[in-house]
Amino acid sequence: MSKPQQLTFPWNKPNKSTFDEFYFEKNNLFIKEILLSEEDLFLYGVEQAGKSFLLQSVCNHFAFKEKQSLYIPIKEVKKYGSDFIDSLDQLHVICIDDVDLIASNKEWEIALFNLINNCFISKCRLIFCSSKNPSEINFELKDLISRIKKIDHVELVPVKTDNLPKAIKFIADLRSINLGDKEIKYLITYSRRSMSDLLDIINKLDNLSMQLKRKITIPLIKEII
DSSP: OOOOOOOOOTTOOOOOOOGGGSOOOGGGHHHHHHHTSSOOEEEEOSTTSSHHHHHHHHHHHHHHTTOOEEEEEHHHHGGGOSGGGGGOTTSSEEEEESGGGGTTOHHHHHHHHHHHHHHHHHTOEEEEEESSOGGGSOOOOHHHHHHHHTSOEEEOOOOOGGGHHHHHHHHHHHTTOOOOHHHHHHHHHHSOOOHHHHHHHHHHHHHHHHHHTOOOOHHHHHTTO
16 A cells, blocks of 8 residues: 655655654643644644644655645745635644735635635645734634634644754754753854744754764854854
């Protein structure tokens, strides 16, 4: 039997995000349990908190379990129109990122409303994501607002500044990247203090270190940031 994978569309890029690579603080651990469940969810929180990473992790998790999934980043997908989502309700899970970006777009609001209704019937799971609390999104379609309100919504709180060193060390160790305390402190001091940006820098440092065959030191970090 062939193994179902994530569906592919023009905006899809290879992604290997997993829950194992996400640093969950104690106050966020319950979110992982919800994401691994079969419940619909509206996940919101400030930008760069890691919401997109988690949605992609959900899709990868269920694809590995031979259940079809699809990650839809509205920011990239909006230009393609909404017709393609009409027949997605037969999937196991659909993760829609930046859903607030369709607010006041009649075509997309109707399409999303229909998708929610169809998924309710087919038992396809829906996970929405936004930088805004659902109550702050200016959807115009009243029926859509009503449907969104019925979905449990949870806030993803970003990693506290005091815990950033521990989070960076956690990620570095997972990838067998040797980062000393001085280097970690320098990274946090001289770059944006979001896990998303810091992860991007760590990946670039790892690649540069391997290319130049040099240890990751502060001088090497200065070449990146």
